[in-house]
Amino acid sequence: MTSAKRPLSPHLQIYRWQITSVLSILHRLTGVFLTLGAAGLVLWLFAAATGGQAFDCVQALLGSWPGKLLPLAWTFALFYHLANGIRHLAWDAGFGFDLVSTEMTGWLVVIAAFGLTALAWVCAGVRI
Amino acid sequence: MNSRMTKGAPGFSHWWAQRVSAVALIPLSLWFAASLIAHAGADRAAIKLWMSSPLSAVLMLLTLGATLYHGVLGLEEVIVDYVHGTGCRIASIIFVRLAGAALAAMSLYAVLRLALGA
Numbered sequence: 042m043t044s045a046k047r048p049l050s051p052h053l054q055i056y057r058w059q060i061t062s063v064l065s066i067l068h069r070l071t072g073v074f075l076t077l078g079a080a081g082l083v084l085w086l087f088a089a090a091t092g093g094q095a096f097d098c099v100q101a102l103l104g105s106w107p108g109k110l111l112p113l114a115w116t117f118a119l120f121y122h123l124a125n126g127i128r129h130l131a132w133d134a135g136f137g138f139d140l141v142s143t144e145m146t147g148w149l150v151v152i153a154a155f156g157l158t159a160l161a162w163v164c165a166g167v168r169i
Numbered sequence: 170m171n172s173r174m175t176k177g178a179p180g181f182s183h184w185w186a187q188r189v190s191a192v193a194l195i196p197l198s199l200w201f202a203a204s205l206i207a208h209a210g211a212d213r214a215a216i217k218l219w220m221s222s223p224l225s226a227v228l229m230l231l232t233l234g235a236t237l238y239h240g241v242l243g244l245e246e247v248i249v250d251y252v253h254g255t256g257c258r259i260a261s262i263i264f265v266r267l268a269g270a271a272l273a274a275m276s277l278y279a280v281l282r283l284a285l286g287a
Contacts, residue, residue, distance in 0.1 A: 069247060075240070079240055080268070080272055083272045083276045086276060086280065086283070087279040089216045089283060090278065090280075090283045091279075096213055100212075119198060119202065120202075123199075127195065130191060133188060161202060165205070165206045165209035
C-alpha cells in the first residue's frame with residue numbers, strides 16, 4: 042500500500058488563518074459538539090421517561106451555574122451549525138461560491154449565530 | 170438523480186444522505202429550539218404533557234432520528250479525515266454507528282413511554 046504517502050487534511054499549524062477556514066473548522070467542531078449534545082438529550086429524555094432520581098440528578102446538574110454553560114454553548118453551536126449549514130447547502134446548489142460572497146455570508150453566519158443565541162436565551166429567560 | 174452517479178462513486182450516497190438529513194433538520198431544529206424555549210425549566214410532568222401531544226411526539230422522534238443519522242454521517246467524515254490507522258479507523262466507525270443505533274433505540278423508547286405511558 043502506497044496510500045500512506047498521499048497528502049492528508051491541511052496541517053493547521055502552518056495554515057494562515059482567514060474567516061473562511063476558521064468557519065469551516067468551526068462547522069466541524071460544532072457538529073461534533075452537537076452530536077455529543079444529541080447523546081445528552083437522549084439521556085435526558087430517557088431519564089425523564091424512566092423517571093425518579095436519574096432525572097432529578099440531571100435537572101440539578103443543568104440548574105447549577107456551570108451546568109447552564111453547557112446548554113448555552115449547545116444553543117450557540119446549534120444556531121451556528123444551522124446557519125453555516127444553510128450556507129453549505131447554497132454552495133452545493135451552486136450559489137455564492139465566489140470569494141466576496143463567501144466572506145460576506147461568513148460574517149452573516151457569525152452575526153446570525155450570536156443574534157439567535159441571544160434571542161433564544163432572552164425568550165427562555167422571560168418564561169423561567 | 171442520475172443513477173450512474175450513485176453507482177459510480179462510493180462516497181456519493183454518504184454525501185447525499187448528509188444533505189437530505191441536513192435539509193430535514195432545518196425546520197426540525199427550529200421547531201426543537203422553539204419548543205425547548207417554551208419548555209424552559211419544565212419538570213417531568215410538563216415534559217410528559219408536551220410529549221402527550223401526537224404532533225410533538227412525532228416531531229421529536231423525527232428530530233432525534235435525523236439528528237443522530239446526520240451526526241453519525243458527520244462523525245464518520247471526521248474519522249476518515251483524522252484517524253489514520255486502519256484498525257483504529259474501523260473501530261471508531263463501528264463504535265460511532267453502534268452508539269448511534271443504541272441512542273436511536275433509547276430515544277424511541279423514551280418518547281413512546283413519555284407519550285403513551287401512564
